[in-house]
Structure formats: structure tokens, C-alpha cells
Amino acid sequence: MCGIVGLFLKDKSLEPQLGTLLSEMLVTMTDRGPDSAGIAIYGADQNNLAKLTIQSPDPETDFAGLTDELRAAGISNASILPKSTHAVITVAADQIDATRKALGELRPNVRVMGTGSVMEIYKEVGLPKDVLERFKISDMSGTHGIGHTRMATESAVTTLGAHPFSTGLDQCLVHNGSLSNHNNLRRELSHQGIHMETENDSEVAAAYLTGEMDKGKNLGEALTSALDDLDGFFTFVVGTKSGFGVVRDPIACKPAVMAETDAYVAFGSEYRALVNLPGIEDARVWEPEPATVYFWEH
Amino acid sequence: MPVFDLATTELRALNASLHALDKNGENAEFEVINPRGAHAVAVGIDAPVDVHIKGSVGYYCAGMNETANITVHGHAGPGVAENMMSGKVVIKGDASQYAGATAHGGLLVIEGNASSRCGISMKGIDIVVKGNIGHMSAFMAQSGNLVVLGDAGDALGDSLYEARLFVRGKVKSLGADCIKKDMRPEHIELLGKLLSDAGITDVKPEEFTRYGSARQLYNFNIDNADAY
Structure with missing residues (x-):
């Protein structure tokens, strides 16, 4: 299964609450994967x-x-x-x-x-509640962030196998699903000089997007290419320094719900993850379409 | 009328109360507030009861329903009314994937859109969707009726058996062995009744196109014996 969440703030006054909001969202998704948890937070530019x-x-x-x-x-x-x-x-x-x-x-x-x-990543083996507490994520502020709770399928339950994966500056990715052509892609990306740490399929997806963005594509264009080049099941949520993107494979078995208000764009594997967000009652709530790229930029 | 607040009451208490109703008793009425996307709300009911759910629900709401009338005043997650036997389920918002999957009977009305695999393997249920439906809807559908006032996504009715599909808008593509068929008087009559049951008065049956099985995919053909 795996559970993924993401929150991209439009309203600056919510920034001090980013860590708290994202933590609540991820803890709600604990049922979807108890193996490990991780979060990426985009803070202030120094x-x-x-x-x-x-x-x-x-x-x-x-x-x-x-x-x-x-x-x-x-x-x-x-x-x-x-x-x-x-x-x-x-x-x-x-x-x-x-x-x-x-x-x-x-x-x-x-x-x-x-x-x-601006990006910091924290991930460990264990339940989301424990992992988030250990790193005091609730105290963190920021502009956007993504989180993941893992039910391992394609590689071992280790800290390095936890999500989010980052393979480029201020870039990170979380994945629900499993890829079937990741070994071939890993070899090709290695030849291009992109470094990967693990045998994990999701890290290959992150590295693939890094490679595409290195060629000059923006996040939206890189995600569009991913639809052609990645084989398997995926719902991805991706962060860059100023952007936030979502894409699902054409079969779209892996669940996804999004909500948007004037204050934020939010993603959850299930609607349950979104119910504590401010103003959710009046948010536009929808299921992202299969094989369709969504992205927002500050 | 009993009111269950799922912000303060265990889901199991609600479902146990619904299961304790007398299937031959008077019609009961329940209200559920603050469902907050919970899974398995009002599943497995087998008694005459109106259940009003005020908010959005998660997976498998109203699954295996028999007799009950269940209304969700919000959106529904994956698998709403899965394996329903009879009764009526109304979703005021959108429904996620595989709404009404494998259901044997009853009526499922989705007032918003339904996403992928709506009515997959349906076995007798009637489904009326006021908006659009996603890809692979009515995949391997065996019997029952799927009515769509909007558009249908890719591969509608793939590997279809005997269900009838009525679409008023565009169909992105038809699945294997699914073909367009004539609307005969009995279909106009059937569709008129389904629309009326779903409370739809401003749409005419004549505006729909019927799709169904070409009956080529699953028949043994003696001329092809060598290939089997």
C-alpha cells in the first residue's frame, strides 16, 4: 500500500504550521504502511x-x-x-x-x-508518529513539504529504503506503487552520471526526474516524460525548491485525493489525511486523473 | 432518530447498531455525522433503514447493502456499495474507483462523477451517474444497467457479458467486445424507469446511446477448435 501526503502552502500565514499540519496528515496514514516513515520540508531560503x-x-x-x-x-x-x-x-x-x-x-x-x-529530509524505520516525534517535525515551518509511510515491496526495510528520495538539489519524491523497469533505468541513469544509493525502485524514479530536469525541463515537463518512460504502478508526489507536482500512472490503481483552497494545495492517499486541514469543508476536493500531470509553483 | 458522531463514537458501534436492526421490522432512520473519510461506514446492513451520512466517507461505504437506503452527503472513497444486494445508495458528491463493483442488485446513484472501474464485474445492480465515469468502467460486467449522463473514459465495457450501458455524452473508447447498439422501445422504457428511480426528470431516454456485448469474446466457436 504505502501512504503519501503533501502540502503546498499559498498563504504565508500558514507557514509556521507546516510541520504540524503535515505531521497530522502523515500519522493518519499510518494504517497504509508501518515499516518506515519520512518527510521532506522546504524552509526559508538563506x-x-x-x-x-x-x-x-x-x-x-x-x-x-x-x-x-x-x-x-x-x-x-x-x-x-x-x-x-x-x-x-x-x-x-x-x-x-x-x-x-x-x-x-x-x-x-x-x-x-x-x-x-531550502530542503531538509528526515526518514527512519518505524511508525510515522515515532519518526515525526524523533525529529520534532511539528516544530518546523516551511513553504511546502511531502511525507510518506511505507509498506515495503521492492527493497528492504531500512532507513535508506525509506522515502522521500532525493537525487538532486532541493528535489525529492515519494511513491506509492512499484516500478517494473527500474533495473534497466538505473543502469541508464548511472551511465549519465546520476548517483543512486539503494536498490529501491522509487529512488530510480527520483533520479529519472533529476536527469530530465538536468536536461532543462521544468517539473511539469519531467513528469510528463515519466509517463512514457516509467513502467509500473505509481502515484508520485514530487517537491522542488519552488514547486510541487503529482502524477499517476494510466491505470491509476494507487489512490489519490487532492484538495485546493486559496490557502493551500494538499494531497493525500485518502481523504482521511486531509480532514484536519483548515477550511477543508469548503475546499475543492477531487481525484487526480490518470496519466495527467498536476503541478504548482510559488 | 439515533445520531452517531464518528468524531466521538467508534465506527464499530454504528455498524453493530445497524446490524442489530430487525430485518422484518419497521423502517428505521439513522444519522451519521463527522465521518471524516472513515472506511466501511454502514456496511453489511440487512434491514429497512434510512441512513443519512453527513460528510465524506472512505473505502467500501455501504458495502454488501441489503434493503437499506443510504445517502452520503459528501464524496465516497473506493468501492462504494461494493457487492450491494438490494436497497438504494445515493452519493451527493463524487465517487472514487470501482463504485458498485460486483454488486448483485439495488440502485446506486452518484450525483457527481465516478472515477475508474465504475461497475466493474457488476452482476445485476443499476448504477446511475449524473456526471462522468473513468476508464475501464463496466469491465467484465455480467448483468444490470449502467447509466451515465456525462462522458465515459477509455475502454468502456471491456470484456463485457450481458450488462446494458447507456451513455448520454461521449465515450473516449470502447473496450474489447463492447459495441454500440440500437435503442429499442424496451430500452427507452427501461431507461425512463431508471432515470425516474434516480430522481432525474430533466433528461430524456432518447438522448442516450446504448452499448453492450458483441458476444464474440467468450463464446466457444467450433470453427476455431484447432486454436483452443
């Missing part, structure tokens, strides 16, 4: 700074002294904010690649969950 969300199986050891060691390795402005098994490293915008390389040498067990100027 001029000329970038963030790397990292994860470690042994955070106490790995995060200790990391700021100083990164600075000594030439990442002069690095600062690190640990949150349970994850940490957000803030660096100068042009030092993402250098930081990634330094991390690989200094802390080989640390995994980079996502990078970008």
Missing part, C-alpha cells in the same frame, strides 16, 4: 547558504567534532545541527560537493539524505 541533511547509524560518535573536522578540511563556514540520527550541515552554497567529498573521507558511515538551499 542567502548563499546550502544544507546537507545527513544520517548516521551511530550519531553520537559520527556527529561529535564533525564541525571542527569539516572546517579543518576546508569547509570554512560549516556548522552542524544534530537531530537524533540525522543532522543538518549548513555550508556556503558553492561547497556542497566539497562537503560531500569531505564527509566521505571523514565519516564513511554517514549517508547524505538530501542537499539543497
Whole structure:
């Protein structure tokens, strides 16, 4: 099954509540997948700074002294904010690649969950309620975010196999479904130089969209290409720095409900996920059409 | 009239009360408030009762219904009135996929749109949709009537057996073995009755096109014996 949720705010006054609203939506979807949960939040842009969300199986050891060691390795402005098994490293915008390389040498067990100027990603094995609490997601503000609770099918129940997947700056994807041509696509994308961490089918979808957007397509155009090139079942919700997109495969077995008001666009695997949103009674509620791309941009 | 507030009452309490009704008793009346997209609301009823659900429901609302009249004042999730036997279910909003699937009887009225696979494998139910229906509707439908005032999506009536499909708008494409058929007087009469049962007075049966099975797909043909 899997449960997915997404919230794209149009009304800035709701931004302080993004984490709370998204958390409630995801917890409601717990029945759809108890294996792992994750969330991506798009926060405020900090001029000329970038963030790397990292994860470690042994955070106490790995995060200790990391700021100083990164600075000594030439990442002069690095600062690190640990949150349970994850940490957000803030660096100068042009030092993402250098930081990634330094991390690989200094802390080989640390995994980079996502990078970008505004996006942070948190995901772990466990129930949504526990995962969200662990990372204090309710306290986070932001412009948009997506979340996922997983019932694993195509790869193991691990932190790395949890969604959202991020394969490009400020890009992330959550998936309900299963792809059938992901092994071929993974090989093709690897040849194009796109890095993937796992054997997971959904990560391939994220990498595919990254590859298409690298060619100059916007999110809407990349999602349209996905309808031709991805084989299998999917409902995707995708975030970029300023955008939010939804697409379903032509058979559209995997459920999806959307709601839009003047204040937000919301997505849920089921209507239950949306019932606590402000003004939902008067929202336009609809089921996204099969093989149809929906996207919004700030 | 008993009122069940699903924000404060367990769904099971509602369904247990509905199941406890006497199937030979007087007609009862129930109201359900704050369904908040809950699954399996008012399923498995087997007694004369009017159930008014004030809000949107999740999966399988009114499933296996027998005798009861159930009205959803909101949208319905996947599988509404699945396997209904008799009675009437009215959805004031839209219905998600496989509305009325495998149902043997009764009347399902969807006042908004129905999405994909509406009436899949229907076995005798009458379904009236005031809006549009999605792709693969009436797939392998065996008997009953599907009436659509709007348009139908791709592959309407694929692998159809003996159900009758009446569409007033456009059909995006017909599925395998589904063909357009003549509207004979008995079909006009039948459709008139279905529209009237669904409370529709401003649409004439003559505005519809009938579709049904070409009866080629599932028949054994002796000339093809070598191929079997």
C-alpha cells in the first residue's frame, strides 16, 4: 500500500504550521504502511547558504567534532545541527560537493539524505508518529513539504529504503506503487552520471526526474516524460525548491485525493489525511486523473 | 432518530447498531455525522433503514447493502456499495474507483462523477451517474444497467457479458467486445424507469446511446477448435 501526503502552502500565514499540519496528515496514514516513515520540508531560503541533511547509524560518535573536522578540511563556514540520527550541515552554497567529498573521507558511515538551499529530509524505520516525534517535525515551518509511510515491496526495510528520495538539489519524491523497469533505468541513469544509493525502485524514479530536469525541463515537463518512460504502478508526489507536482500512472490503481483552497494545495492517499486541514469543508476536493500531470509553483 | 458522531463514537458501534436492526421490522432512520473519510461506514446492513451520512466517507461505504437506503452527503472513497444486494445508495458528491463493483442488485446513484472501474464485474445492480465515469468502467460486467449522463473514459465495457450501458455524452473508447447498439422501445422504457428511480426528470431516454456485448469474446466457436 504505502501512504503519501503533501502540502503546498499559498498563504504565508500558514507557514509556521507546516510541520504540524503535515505531521497530522502523515500519522493518519499510518494504517497504509508501518515499516518506515519520512518527510521532506522546504524552509526559508538563506542567502548563499546550502544544507546537507545527513544520517548516521551511530550519531553520537559520527556527529561529535564533525564541525571542527569539516572546517579543518576546508569547509570554512560549516556548522552542524544534530537531530537524533540525522543532522543538518549548513555550508556556503558553492561547497556542497566539497562537503560531500569531505564527509566521505571523514565519516564513511554517514549517508547524505538530501542537499539543497531550502530542503531538509528526515526518514527512519518505524511508525510515522515515532519518526515525526524523533525529529520534532511539528516544530518546523516551511513553504511546502511531502511525507510518506511505507509498506515495503521492492527493497528492504531500512532507513535508506525509506522515502522521500532525493537525487538532486532541493528535489525529492515519494511513491506509492512499484516500478517494473527500474533495473534497466538505473543502469541508464548511472551511465549519465546520476548517483543512486539503494536498490529501491522509487529512488530510480527520483533520479529519472533529476536527469530530465538536468536536461532543462521544468517539473511539469519531467513528469510528463515519466509517463512514457516509467513502467509500473505509481502515484508520485514530487517537491522542488519552488514547486510541487503529482502524477499517476494510466491505470491509476494507487489512490489519490487532492484538495485546493486559496490557502493551500494538499494531497493525500485518502481523504482521511486531509480532514484536519483548515477550511477543508469548503475546499475543492477531487481525484487526480490518470496519466495527467498536476503541478504548482510559488 | 439515533445520531452517531464518528468524531466521538467508534465506527464499530454504528455498524453493530445497524446490524442489530430487525430485518422484518419497521423502517428505521439513522444519522451519521463527522465521518471524516472513515472506511466501511454502514456496511453489511440487512434491514429497512434510512441512513443519512453527513460528510465524506472512505473505502467500501455501504458495502454488501441489503434493503437499506443510504445517502452520503459528501464524496465516497473506493468501492462504494461494493457487492450491494438490494436497497438504494445515493452519493451527493463524487465517487472514487470501482463504485458498485460486483454488486448483485439495488440502485446506486452518484450525483457527481465516478472515477475508474465504475461497475466493474457488476452482476445485476443499476448504477446511475449524473456526471462522468473513468476508464475501464463496466469491465467484465455480467448483468444490470449502467447509466451515465456525462462522458465515459477509455475502454468502456471491456470484456463485457450481458450488462446494458447507456451513455448520454461521449465515450473516449470502447473496450474489447463492447459495441454500440440500437435503442429499442424496451430500452427507452427501461431507461425512463431508471432515470425516474434516480430522481432525474430533466433528461430524456432518447438522448442516450446504448452499448453492450458483441458476444464474440467468450463464446466457444467450433470453427476455431484447432486454436483452443
